[in-house]
Amino acid sequence: MQPVLSFEQAPPISVPYRFFLTAPLFGAVAGLVLVLLGPDTFQSRWSPGALAMTHLIVVDFMLQVMCGSLLQFVAVVAGANIWRPRLVAHIVHPLITAGAIFLASAFLLEQQVLFLVAAAVFVTALGLFLTVMFIALLRTPARGMSIYVLRTAVFGLLVTVMLGATLALTLGLEEHLQSEWSLLALINVHVAWGLGGWALMLVIGVSYLVVPMFQLTPSYPPWLTRLLPAGLFVVLCLWSLQLFASDAASQKWQTAVGLAGAGLGAVYAATTLWLQSRRRRRQADPTLIYWRGAMLSLAAFALSWVVLETVPQLGGSPRAPLWLGVLVIPGLFLSVITGMLYKIMPFLNWLHLQQQGGTVTTSPNMKQMIPEGAMRGQMRLHFAALGLLLAAVLWPALALPAGLMFTASCLWLEWNLVGAARVYARFRDKIRAAAGTAVAEPR
Amino acid sequence: MPEPRLIDGRDMEPPEPLERAMAELATLAPGDELVMLLRCEPLPLYSILDRNGFGYSASLQADGSNEVRISRKIQP
Numbered sequence: 001m002q003p004v005l006s007f008e009q010a011p012p013i014s015v016p017y018r019f020f021l022t023a024p025l026f027g028a029v030a031g032l033v034l035v036l037l038g039p040d041t042f043q044s045r046w047s048p049g050a051l052a053m054t055h056l057i058v059v060d061f062m063l064q065v066m067c068g069s070l071l072q073f074v075a076v077v078a079g080a081n082i083w084r085p086r087l088v089a090h091i092v093h094p095l096i097t098a099g100a101i102f103l104a105s106a107f108l109l110e111q112q113v114l115f116l117v118a119a120a121v122f123v124t125a126l127g128l129f130l131t132v133m134f135i136a137l138l139r140t141p142a143r144g145m146s147i148y149v150l151r152t153a154v155f156g157l158l159v160t161v162m163l164g165a166t167l168a169l170t171l172g173l174e175e176h177l178q179s180e181w182s183l184l185a186l187i188n189v190h191v192a193w194g195l196g197g198w199a200l201m202l203v204i205g206v207s208y209l210v211v212p213m214f215q216l217t218p219s220y221p222p223w224l225t226r227l228l229p230a231g232l233f234v235v236l237c238l239w240s241l242q243l244f245a246s247d248a249a250s251q252k253w254q255t256a257v258g259l260a261g262a263g264l265g266a267v268y269a270a271t272t273l274w275l276q277s278r279r280r281r282r283q284a285d286p287t288l289i290y291w292r293g294a295m296l297s298l299a300a301f302a303l304s305w306v307v308l309e310t311v312p313q314l315g316g317s318p319r320a321p322l323w324l325g326v327l328v329i330p331g332l333f334l335s336v337i338t339g340m341l342y343k344i345m346p347f348l349n350w351l352h353l354q355q356q357g358g359t360v361t362t363s364p365n366m367k368q369m370i371p372e373g374a375m376r377g378q379m380r381l382h383f384a385a386l387g388l389l390l391a392a393v394l395w396p397a398l399a400l401p402a403g404l405m406f407t408a409s410c411l412w413l414e415w416n417l418v419g420a421a422r423v424y425a426r427f428r429d430k431i432r433a434a435a436g437t438a439v440a441e442p443r
Numbered sequence: 444m445p446e447p448r449l450i451d452g453r454d455m456e457p458p459e460p461l462e463r464a465m466a467e468l469a470t471l472a473p474g475d476e477l478v479m480l481l482r483c484e485p486l487p488l489y490s491i492l493d494r495n496g497f498g499y500s501a502s503l504q505a506d507g508s509n510e511v512r513i514s515r516k517i518q519p
Contacts, residue, residue: 214456280454350458366458
């Protein structure tokens with residue numbers, strides 16, 4: 001089946017852009033948390049700084065961009081009608097932003113009430129977002145694997161939010177509510193659904209379309225497009241069974257499930273890298289390099305998982321989960337997201353300007369939206385920050401330079417994205433002025 | 444009948460084929476034809492053509508690519 005893009009249903013450009021332009025700022029804040037709290041942050045995954053940083057990035061950076069992109073992508077790719085996208089964006093965007101600030105503050109200040117406020121805000125914001133998205137994805141006439149995978153990803157977000165709200169209630173009402181589930185199992189399952197069932201599932205679904213289209217590669221093998229999401233979903237369901245059993249026998253069984261999940265990640269990374277090696281255009285633009293870096297990070301994550309499972313001395317270290325977290329959050333997801341933003345924003349700029357100007361007005365070229373040198377410079381800084389963050393897991397004394405460099409890369413990304421938005425605004429105003437002049441001139 | 448202009452967009456990254464089409468359409472005289480070879484169904488292009496007085500026909504080729512033939516609509 002040929003990929004089809006429809007732009008009749010595209011929501012106003014301000015809908016995705018409000019999410020895109022907020023996200024990198026919170027990445028910068030996360031970096032500053034590392035700078036201020038220093039090496040203690042990387043002592044274990046349970047340190048207040050690590051928990052605050054993680055949620056600032058996964059919610060206020062990743063979730064922001066993913067929600068904004070999905071509002072656009074579902075309308076454009078699935079031809080789905082999103083219910084009042086501008087209103088949804090007006091409500092969901094500020095609430096997600098506020099929710100992540102409450103949550104990060106709850107971890108840093110250890111204030112129980114803030115967990116409850118964060119839970120209420122997230123349930124409201126994401127409840128609305130998920131309802132709108134489910135209805136749009138169920139009603140769409142479009143078919144194909146991308147749609148099925150997007151539906152599964154949205155379900156993954158629902159599970160993540162429900163588990164996250166349960167965790168927040170458990171932490172916020174510590175003395176009044178004792179969860180029947182072990183807190184560790186609840187966290188493990190919440191993390192798996194958030195990173196695997198939502199974020200990775202979404203990346204997989206989107207990649208089926210954008211990798212062949214924008215990187216001019218062959219298509220993913222059809223059997224693999226079915227195996228990956230189905231396998232990942234089964235792995236996540238089996239992983240969730242740890243909520244109900246935590247004896248020694250079930251732990252061994254969970255090890256096997258974890259290894260199967262790492263194997264699926266490795267297969268997806270290897271296939272994407274192989275497809276990219278067979279692309280028809282030899283030029284490597286920042287988006288392609290970002291995707292490659294992301295897939296190498298995913299492969300390194302899978303390899304690390306196997307090593308940490310098989311070498312107990314390493315796997316038992318409190319820093320092992322931090323190593324995995326850095327590989328998967330800034331390494332995999334922020335790389336894919338940034339690479340895609342560098343493609344999506346110029347594309348949306350160009351498209352919306354075309355729609356306003358028709359064939360008469362000359363819009364700037366795609367390549368003029370964000371300077372290539374600026375994208376490459378920011379990309380180098382991002383990968384340098386990733387290297388330093390990994391090094392800081394091993395040698396926490398490097399936390400300060402790692403935090404500074406990560407902050408700098410996020411601020412540079414913000415600068416590049418604001419630049420693209422300003423190019424759009426400038427040419428939109430020119431088109432409007434030209435149209436106004438044409439109307440005013442007597443014929 | 445003049446030779447049709449050709450844009451082979453099969454190995455171009457979106458939206459380069461559309462960008463080139465915009466440039467060609469600006470100078471497409473009545474009776475001239477623009478032929479595009481693409482790997483996708485260019486719905487954004489179709490809506491632009493509809494709005495700007497162009498007619499088009501698309502046909503699937505043996506290699507799976509899409510051939511789109513564009514010309515100016517004749518005014519009644």
